[in-house]
Amino acid sequence: xNLRWFLSKVxxxxxxxxVSALYLVPIFWMFTTxxxxxxxxxxxxxxxxxxxxxxxxxxxxxxxxxxxxxxLNTILICAGNIVGVLFSxxxxxxxxxxxxxxxxxxxxxxxLSTMLIPxxxxxxxxxxxxxxxxxxxxxxxxxxxxxxxxxxxxxxxxRQFFLTIPEELSDAARIDGASEFGIYSRIILPxxxxxxxxxxxxxxxxxxxxxxxxxxxxxxxxxxxxxxxxQMYRSTNYVxxxxxxxxxxxxxxxxxxxxxxxxNTIVESVTLTGLKG
Amino acid sequence: xxASTARxxxxxxxxxxxxxxxxxxxxxxxxxLASLYYSFTEFxxxxxxxxxxxENYYNLFHDELFWTSLYNTVYYVSLAVPIGFVIxxxxxxxxxxxxxxxxxxxxxxxxxxxxxxxxxGFIWLWMLNPYxxxxxxxxxxxxxxxxxxxxxxxxxxxxxxxMLAQWGAGGSAVIFLSAxxxxxxxxxxxxxxxxxxxxxxxxxxxxxxxSPVILYHIITALFGGFQIFTTxxxxxxxxxxxxxxxxxxxxxxxxxxxxxxxxxxxxAWILFILVLIITLIIFRxxxxxxxYQGGE
Numbered sequence: 166x167n168l169r170w171f172l173s174k175v176x177x178x179x180x181x182x183x184v185s186a187l188y189l190v191p192i193f194w195m196f197t198t199x200x201x202x203x204x205x206x207x208x209x210x211x212x213x214x215x216x217x218x219x220x221x222x223x224x225x226x227x228x229x230x231x232x233x234x235x236x237l238n239t240i241l242i243c244a245g246n247i248v249g250v251l252f253s254x255x256x257x258x259x260x261x262x263x264x265x266x267x268x269x270x271x272x273x274x275x276x277l278s279t280m281l282i283p284x285x286x287x288x289x290x291x292x293x294x295x296x297x298x299x300x301x302x303x304x305x306x307x308x309x310x311x312x313x314x315x316x317x318x319x320x321x322x323x324r325q326f327f328l329t330i331p332e333e334l335s336d337a338a339r340i341d342g343a344s345e346f347g348i349y350s351r352i353i354l355p356x357x358x359x360x361x362x363x364x365x366x367x368x369x370x371x372x373x374x375x376x377x378x379x380x381x382x383x384x385x386x387x388x389x390x391x392x393x394x395x396q397m398y399r400s401t402n403y404v405x406x407x408x409x410x411x412x413x414x415x416x417x418x419x420x421x422x423x424x425x426x427x428x429n430t431i432v433e434s435v436t437l438t439g440l441k442g
Numbered sequence: 443x444x445a446s447t448a449r450x451x452x453x454x455x456x457x458x459x460x461x462x463x464x465x466x467x468x469x470x471x472x473x474x475l476a477s478l479y480y481s482f483t484e485f486x487x488x489x490x491x492x493x494x495x496x497e498n499y500y501n502l503f504h505d506e507l508f509w510t511s512l513y514n515t516v517y518y519v520s521l522a523v524p525i526g527f528v529i530x531x532x533x534x535x536x537x538x539x540x541x542x543x544x545x546x547x548x549x550x551x552x553x554x555x556x557x558x559x560x561x562x563g564f565i566w567l568w569m570l571n572p573y574x575x576x577x578x579x580x581x582x583x584x585x586x587x588x589x590x591x592x593x594x595x596x597x598x599x600x601x602x603x604x605m606l607a608q609w610g611a612g613g614s615a616v617i618f619l620s621a622x623x624x625x626x627x628x629x630x631x632x633x634x635x636x637x638x639x640x641x642x643x644x645x646x647x648x649x650x651x652x653s654p655v656i657l658y659h660i661i662t663a664l665f666g667g668f669q670i671f672t673t674x675x676x677x678x679x680x681x682x683x684x685x686x687x688x689x690x691x692x693x694x695x696x697x698x699x700x701x702x703x704x705x706x707x708x709x710a711w712i713l714f715i716l717v718l719i720i721t722l723i724i725f726r727x728x729x730x731x732x733x734y735q736g737g738e
Contacts, residue, residue: 177539184536185550191565191609192554194576198568211579257462266448266455276462279470283669283717285693285710289703290476291469293487313465320462345454374558376672381698392560396676406568413561424556428549428616 192417199223199411206406219407226398226411234387235394238304239373242390245308246372247365254315254364255357258323259349263335273324280317284377292381302385307378311368319364326360327353366427370420391416480707487703498708508709510684511692517600518688519667522607526663527656530614535644537619548616555613563676566606567593593678596685603686606673614659621652650733657732661721668717689713 198206200218226232257276261269295306330353338348354361379390395416398409456463481498483491502508537548554562569575570592578589590598625648633643649656671690674680680687680695689709697706 174539174541177536178541181536181539181541181544181547184533185547188551188554188609188612190576191569192557194569195561195565207574209579210583211574211576253461253465257459260455260458260462264451264455264458266451268452269455272459272463275466279466281665281718281721282470282474283665283710283713285669285690285706286477286714287470287473289480289697289707289710290473292697293476293703294473296487310465310469313461313469315462345458349458370556374556374560376558376560376675377694380675392558395560395564406574409564410568413564417557417561420556420558421553424553425549427556428552 195410195417196414198406199226199414201407203407222407222411223415226408226415229405229408230394230397230412231387231389232391232394232412232415235389235391238388239390239392242304242307242375242379243369243372245304246311247368249308249311249313250315250319250368251361251365253312254319255323255354255361256349257315258320258327259353261320262324262327263330263349263353264345276317276320288381295382301382302388303382304388306382307372307375316368316371319367323357323360323364326357330356363427366423370423370427373420373423477707477710480704481711482708483704485704485707486701491704494704498705499712501705502708502712507684507687507692511687511689514600514685514687515668515670515689518603518670519664521601521604522667523660523663525604526607526611526614527659529608529611530659531618533611533615534618534622537615538622548619552612552616555610555616559672560676562606562609563673566602566609566673567677570602593686594682596683599678599682599686603670603674603677606677607667607670614663617655617659618652621655622648625651653732654734657724657728661724664720664724665717668713 197212197214199222200220201212201215201222202219205212205215205219257272260266261273261276291306292301295301298305300306334352335348338352343351374392375390376392379393383389383393391412395409395412398405398412480491482493482495484494484497485491533551537544537551541547557565570577572578572589572591572594575589575592577592581587581589592598592602629647629651630643633647638646669690670688671694674686674688674691675694678686680691690713693706693709693713696702696709
């Protein structure tokens with residue numbers, strides 16, 4: 166019995182190590198390619214760790230395209246989205262969870278139902294409208310909607326948090342003559358700071374990783390984001406693999422950092438959102 | 443007093459929701475209706491759309507590439523979603539172990555899920571390079587077989603995307619895992635006392651208890667699958683021989699490369715109705731297999 170328990174533990178551990186390695190290998194391969202020269206890239210058998218490593222690829226990669234400009238563009242879009250989401254998302258979540266009004270359940274259903282709309286359905290008319298407003302090749306179409314939405318999942322997550330805050334807290338403030346907005350900004354928002362940080366990180370990941378939005382709205386190369394810029398290491402019949410992988414490594418690092426700080430919340434969010442039924 | 447409180451609440455409720463409501467009207471409701479209208483017009487994006495009735499839909503049904511893109515997408519979804527479910531659930535069960543370092547494994551398996559799709563597309567284009575890619579080098583070195591051309595072989599390009607999608611299975615695994623962790627221990631323990639084996643515990647307790655999460659997963663996975671775009675745009679852009687011309691890729695080309703906005707809108711509406719029907723069917727059947735613990 167004890168032997169069986171021991172064996173099952175060993176087997177589980179081995180399988181988990183193997184699976185984790187399998188998931189890690191492509192990331193490692195990206196990184197190791199980024200420090201190879203072309204002959205090391207094409208070597209057989211494959212080289213796991215090039216000797217000498219060609220760190221200079223990173224210098225070449227950031228000079229191959231306007232990397233600094235694209236980084237700045239991407240950061241601007243991310244920052245705009247974070248501010249927008251943090252403005253609009255708690256407001257509507259508060260409305261449907263802390264204010265008792267007749268339309269709130271309908272509004273909540275409406276918010277959830279927006280999850281069922283594929284992006285291509287709204288894509289064409291949005292492009293037409295933004296083009297008429299002269300906003301193509303600006304960041305406005307990529308930022309403005311964040312100030313008027315916040316994302317259904319974020320709203321859902323926040324609503325669940327708001328619902329756990331006791332009513333007595335708001336009621337006491339109301340008796341003291343606090344306005345609804347005062348309760349919201351001075352009592353409720355400070356209580357949910359940790360989840361707001363997580364929503365900011367989610368928003369960062371979404372904006373940083375977004376490809377289709379920038380692809381549609383940004384045609385002028387000077388306005389590109391990093392996600393769009395990654396394509397420029399490839400021409401019709403040639404790919405600068407080491408440089409591309411160096412650039413990809415740089416682009417991936419901030420997402421790994423953001424991921425590190427959000428992973429626990431994502432794990433807990435299932436419990437929090439009551440998704441389990 | 444009561445009536446005025448109710449009125450005050452309604453005003454505040456609407457006021458707080460106002461940004462969202464404006465955004466919904468401007469960036470969701472209006473575009474949905476506009477795209478329905480465009481789908482009955484000939485429209486290049488500027489000027490006035492010209493009403494042509496059902497011609498776009500008629501042309502779509504006679505457009506070979508439309509059917510190719512639909513076939514490619516359905517092929518991809520019907521493999522990627524079930525395989526993704528099995529792998530996601532399998533990973534979750536593995537990660538449910540009580541090894542002390544299990545958090546590290548969870549992090550590593552989950553990590554690829556958050557990476558930018560562009561980077562993922564390039565990483566796998568490189569991993570699956572027929573000559574220098576790690577996968578074929580591995581197949582050659584260990585099994586002495588010549589690996590396929592993957593993204594450059596019409597037979598292997600779609601399976602390559604199915605495989606690529608599994609690299610993101612950590613996303614669903616983590617959600618399954620936290621649902622499994624919420625299954626009451628007493629329930630599993632009393633089943634053990636009654637002599638239930640591993641399979642019985644899994645199929646009779648764990649699966650029913652996490653079925654709402656399974657439902658959520660299947661619907662979001664279907665939505666994501668039908669909308670596959672970025673990785674395909676990067677890795678193959680529809681090639682070889684249109685074998686990876688997925689639905690949204692073809693829609694994107696029509697709208698932004700061929701200037702056929704009306705045609706693309708008709709495609710968008712067909713997709714919309716298709717996924718709504720599938721969602722509806724899943725919800726209908728879910729009453730039979732999704733178990734709610736009551737509560738909320």
